[in-house]
Amino acid sequence: MAEADINAGSPVLDALINRASMPPRLFSDAAPARADVEQMLKAAMSAPDHGAVRPWRFHLIEGEARNRLGNLFAEVLLDRDPFATTTAIEKAKARPLRAPLIITVCAKVDPSRASKIPIVEQVVTVGIAMEHLVIAAQAMGYGAIILTGSNAYAGKVRSAFGLDREDELLGFVYIGCADEPAPAKERPDAAEYTSEWNG
């Protein structure tokens, strides 16, 4: 089939090729509808999952809970730098307030299955689920962006989300409405990263 025919009328392909993250400063206060959030999570459920481990965990953070996450970020900052300035502390506290909804995406891996399904595969599954969620959000007209920063790796934050040693916090997905589309980006040329492998 000619390329033009394959591409014609494929909203999925269009969503994939044109996906772009929403800068947090563009989010308004309007929260995504609960039914839409459920659709995003449903989209995450079709991530390829070797052995059906279902290692994904999604934590929805809205309203006042965002302040509690911000306080945790501030604690982490103060643990790292007891002399952090008031401005830096306030900035850490305000981070989660940049979007009406944050979905923290974690990988709760099953080490007892690692001989057949290596931990890396279990984590990859959750990464894919996270991206399904992001693309679903965007397909429904929301903006989304995956953020981590050092908070995602801090012991206190990991325990707050119930993570054990081999588990991972893959991202805080900030989701919301915006009055303008996510800025389009120049994408790399796939050919530069592609080769024919002949052994």
Ligand SMILES: Cc1cc2nc3c(=O)[nH]c(=O)nc-3n(C[C@H](O)[C@H](O)[C@H](O)COP(=O)(O)O)c2cc1C
């Ligand atoms: C796991 C993961 C963590 C990320 N963490 C951050 C982050 O902490 N800060 C940041 O500016 N971008 C982060 N990004 C990148 C943004 O989500 C986004 O991809 C980037 O701003 C480029 O925009 P684009 O997605 O439209 O290409 C992360 C991406 C991934 C996949």
